[in-house]
Amino acid sequence: MTVVVDDARPYRRGVGIALINADGHVFVGQRHDSAEPAWQMPQGGIDKGEDPQTAALREMMEEIGTDKAKIIAETPEWLLYDLPTALSQKMWKGKYRGQEQKWFLMTFLGKDCDINIATEHPEFSTWKWLPFHDLPDVIVGFKRDIYIQVVAAFRSAVDQIVKT
Secondary structure (H helix, E strand, O other), rough: OOOOOOOOEEEEEEEEEEEEEEOOEEEEEOOOOOOOOOOOOOEOOOOOOHHHHHHHHHHHHHHHOOOOEEEEEEEEOOOOEEOOHHHHHHHHOOOOOEEEEEEEEEEEEEOOHHHOOOOOOOEEEEEEEEEHHHHHHEOOHHHHHHHHHHHHHHHHHHHHHHHH
């Protein structure tokens, strides 16, 4: 059976978190449901009635087990990405074509031992700190453009963190 994808499907609203440590490195996790390299920053959907900032802090806690961070910047606009057709038919019951996300830059206020990816519903199998500017090089292809936009949006703020 062939499924016809309607390009008029909406985007799912979500948030993304660029969590930066004192060295200017960003948290990335390897998706636990992928055998191939699939690194990403924490991200997730916005619940009904939830504002984006609250969603970002909740998603960070749900995905990496810590709330030891402070929001220091956000993207002025919503950033969009489309899922590959085969994936969009499986994700979210095929309702969405991709996501529109508000991204937040946060400084990490804790220690590495405060991060716990063994959460109730694990997203990641492992994690690491990565130089912020290297993000687009390790991200799965269909998300690369959005990560380039995130790096561009937060470049100067991250550079300031490294200088201080």
